């Protein structure tokens with residue numbers, strides 16, 4: 001099937017970019033994808049990539065668990081425990097930013113766990129979720145949820161908009177970024193969490209790094225390219241926070257890709273060690289954790 005080939009950098013629109021490396025879709029299709037790096041803004045992006053019509057089939061897997069509730073192995077079991085903890089800390093963060101609460105929009109809300117907890121803590125919540133099954137589950141939690149951002153009225157403004165591991169999946173990066181900034185109130189906050197291609201686990205696992213997750217991840221950010229993204233949408237980064245659990249999860253998955261013949265206990269032990277090392281390394285290396293959470297404000 002033909003892929004969408006970008007002729008301009010999806011972040012800065014420069015026409016100058018070079019081939020960076022080839023990565024396999026370990027999780028689902030087993031196809032190889034090329035990453036390019038922009039000469040101007042240094043963003044690494046998947047190119048060519050499946051277009052909007054074609055990308056759906058790359059999400060079809062029983063292992064792609066972020067939309068489902070099944071727990072059938074150790075990884076999924078731990079994933080659920082960690083999810084509980086991270087949801088609490090995400091709500092704690094938005095409570096700190098807006099102690100008086102307000103309107104919250106979560107893009108890519110999945111099955112609505114985060115929004116449900118925020119709603120319990122008096123936030124007025126709305127979700128966006130393209131997956132119909134996940135959207136229906138969110139809907140059953142009495143949460144207002146839409147298929148796409150376009151369905152939200154332009155004059156409806158939010159105090160906080162969140163994208164937890166979502167921005168790297170969005171086809172029109174610049175347009176979506178600008179729409180998000182427009183949906184914010186004057187002193188509104190945009191919260192973006194993405195994997196960090198400058199992390200220890202990214203360097204260590206290299207082409208087996210699970211957070212490349214091609215072709216689902218269209219961009220592979222670091223602090224510099226996220227700063228550039230903020231500038232492009234007239235916002236600025238005011239805070240960067242580590243997501244310390246992600247290093248463990250990503251390392252565990254990467255171990256599977258690196259050593260497919262080994263058993264899952266070995267993957268678990270090695271992955272845990274590398275996850276721990278990744279967090280320790282990041283502390284002394286400009287906070288280059290496996291994943292980072294960026295807090296953006298309007299300029």
Ligand SMILES: [Zn+2]
Nearest residue numbers: 009012038041
């Ligand atoms: Zn660029």
